Amino acid sequence: xxMQTQLKTPGDTLLPFYRPQGNEVALFQHAWQRQLxxxxxxxxxxxxxxxxxxxxxxxGRPLYTVACHDDLTAADLVGRHLIGDSGxxxxxxxxxxxxxDGAICYLDEVVEARKDTTVVLHPLTDDRRMxxxxxxxxxxxxxxxxxxxxxYNPGYQNLLKTLKPSTRQRFIAMSFxxxxxxxxxxIVCGETGIDRILAERLVGLAVALRAxxxxxxxxxxxxxxxxxxxxxxxxxxxxxxxxxxxxxxxLSDDPETIGALREVIDASLG
Numbered sequence: 001x002x003m004q005t006q007l008k009t010p011g012d013t014l015l016p017f018y019r020p021q022g023n024e025v026a027l028f029q030h031a032w033q034r035q036l037x038x039x040x041x042x043x044x045x046x047x048x049x050x051x052x053x054x055x056x057x058x059x060g061r062p063l064y065t066v067a068c069h070d071d072l073t074a075a076d077l078v079g080r081h082l083i084g085d086s087g088x089x090x091x092x093x094x095x096x097x098x099x100x101d102g103a104i105c106y107l108d109e110v111v112e113a114r115k116d117t118t119v120v121l122h123p124l125t126d127d128r129r130m131x132x133x134x135x136x137x138x139x140x141x142x143x144x145x146x147x148x149x150x151x152y153n154p155g156y157q158n159l160l161k162t163l164k165p166s167t168r169q170r171f172i173a174m175s176f177x178x179x180x181x182x183x184x185x186x187i188v189c190g191e192t193g194i195d196r197i198l199a200e201r202l203v204g205l206a207v208a209l210r211a212x213x214x215x216x217x218x219x220x221x222x223x224x225x226x227x228x229x230x231x232x233x234x235x236x237x238x239x240x241x242x243x244x245x246x247x248x249x250x251l252s253d254d255p256e257t258i259g260a261l262r263e264v265i266d267a268s269l270g
Contacts, residue, residue, distance in 0.1 A: 018047070018054035019187050024174055028055045031172055032104075032147050037125045039168070040151040042176030045222020047187075048151045051176070052106045061145055062103035064094040068113040074120045078133060090136055099124070099131050102145030110150040111161045118167050124148055125170035155219070181207060184223055192230040202226050202243070205268045209247060209261060217257065221247050240269055 031038050032055075040048045049065070056063035066077065079093040098105035110118065123130050129142040150171065152163070179187060181203050188199040209221040229246035233239055248261040 015057045016050060016053045017187075017190050018050055019179070019183055019190065021047075021176070021179055021183065024051065024176075025055070025058075027172075027174060029059070032059055032061075035129060035142075035144060035147070037148040037150075037171045039171035039173040040149065040176060041154050041173060042151070043155055043178065043222065044153050044219055045224035046176045046178050047223060048176055049106075049108060052104070052149055052151075056104045056106075059104075061147070062098070062101050063106060064098040064103055065106045065108060066094050068107055068109050068111075070112060070114065072113040072117055074117050077117065077120060078131070079135075081135065095120070095124075096131060096133065096140065099140045099142050099146055102143040104147045104149060107148075107150040109152050111152040111163055115164055118163065121148065121150075121167065122170065125167075178206075178210070178220070178223055184226070187223060188226050188230050191227045192234050194230045194234050198233065199230065201269070202229055205243060205247065205265060208264050208268050209251075212260065212264065217251055219251060221251065225250060240265060243269070 028038060028051075030036075040051070042048050052065075053063060066072075075093065077093045077095040079091055079096050081088050082091050092100065095105050097103070107113070107121075120131075123132060124142060124146075125148060129146070131140040131142065132138075133140065178184065181200070184203045184206070185196065185199040188194065188202060189196055192199075203226065206221045206223075206226050225246050229242045232242035232246060243265050244262065248258055248265065251261065252258055
């Protein structure tokens with residue numbers, strides 16, 4: 001099996017591969033039907049983005065994804081006037097295009113955006129469901145198919161990177177975590193086609209790496225990195241070297257920490 005499931009949408013297209021951990025599929029569907037915005041919380045690489053891609057395809061909606069960052073402005077989301085060969089013209093941002101198209105707009109790592117930028121979301125996240133475009137004088141009414149989804153990693157939160165309470169309380173929320181070993185093995189097999197025994201070995205290794213408490217790791221070994229390791233191995237790369245490249249080096253630059261992670265790999269792989 002590759003990155004597509006055998007589940008098909010009404011248009012007979014394959015859905016992006018995803019394995020549910022709980023009731024998230026039903027909750028997302030109900031939120032979309034009732035025109036409620038959704039906030040997804042969880043560590044890096046646990047499947048938040050893939051879930052949104054899966055649900056957009058399942059619901060038959062276009063998807064606009066924005067990777068948020070410190071320099072993201074309201075104009076980056078909404079749009080701006082540009083100068084072209086024929087003079088000045090208005091160019092919609094991804095949020096505006098999503099509203100016009102009745103699409104799903106997904107703001108990934110929304111806490112990275114400036115707080116004065118996220119305020120532009122407020123009129124879309126209550127019963128008004130509208131987007132004022134001050135520079136064009138338009139006020140767009142979001143159609144029934146439009147949905148706003150945001151995500152972030154709670155582990156990154158600090159006093160400077162949090163959502164304002166006035167923004168948080170405009171969303172329903174769901175929490176993601178790394179899947180249990182059996183489900184995570186299913187995901188690695190489904191994403192890469194490797195055999196079950198090898199997938200279980202890689203998941204067991206990830207569990208051991210995540211259990212390290214004595215080293216200051218900002219991130220745990222993610223399901224995404226497990227998939228990367230499995231793809232290298234499936235392509236004929238050495239098992240241990242694939243694990244070092246995918247599960248050790250991306251997690252730290254500290255030589256002592258890297259050494260500790262390598263010891264876990266050597267102990268786990270034998």
